[in-house]
Amino acid sequence: MKPLLQNLALSLGNNEEVCYCLKAWQELPSSVRNGGRPSKEEALLAVAVINRIRRAITHVSRAAHACANSAPQTGVSRGHVPRGCGSGLLCSRTNRAPA
Numbered sequence: 809m810k811p812l813l814q815n816l817a818l819s820l821g822n823n824e825e826v827c828y829c830l831k832a833w834q835e836l837p838s839s840v841r842n843g844g845r846p847s848k849e850e851a852l853l854a855v856a857v858i859n860r861i862r863r864a865i866t867h868v869s870r871a872a873h874a875c876a877n878s879a880p881q882t883g884v885s886r887g888h889v890p891r892g893c894g895s896g897l898l899c900s901r902t903n904r905a906p907a
Contacts, residue, residue, distance in 0.1 A: 809833055809841075813861070816868065825864045832857045 813830040817823045833841070840846045840854045 809861070816865075820868065825860075825867070829857070829861045829864050832860060 810830070810833060813826060813833060816826045817830055820826060836854055836857055837846065837850050838844070840850050846854060
């Protein structure tokens with residue numbers, strides 16, 4: 809989990825939440841991080857940290873998906889013809905779907 813969070817923290821422009829997730833993960837007892845048998849309190853803390861990480865990754869994933877969905881339309885608006893992207897857009901010259 810630590811390498812994933814470090815990579816996201818370095819890759820994102822707005823990385824504050826991911827940095828908090830990384831800090832929270834690193835502060836978990838080693839028994840939790842290494843798959844040991846945590847106490848009830850440690851288990852509850854781990855669940856809270858994992859839920860926070862899940863929300864941060866979901867947010868990043870949704871943002872990336874939104875960018876990917878708008879890419880074909882952005883290209884078309886700038887005069888680029890999509891080729892086999894499956895977007896269902898019509899070619900501006902032939903008025904047919906791209907081959």
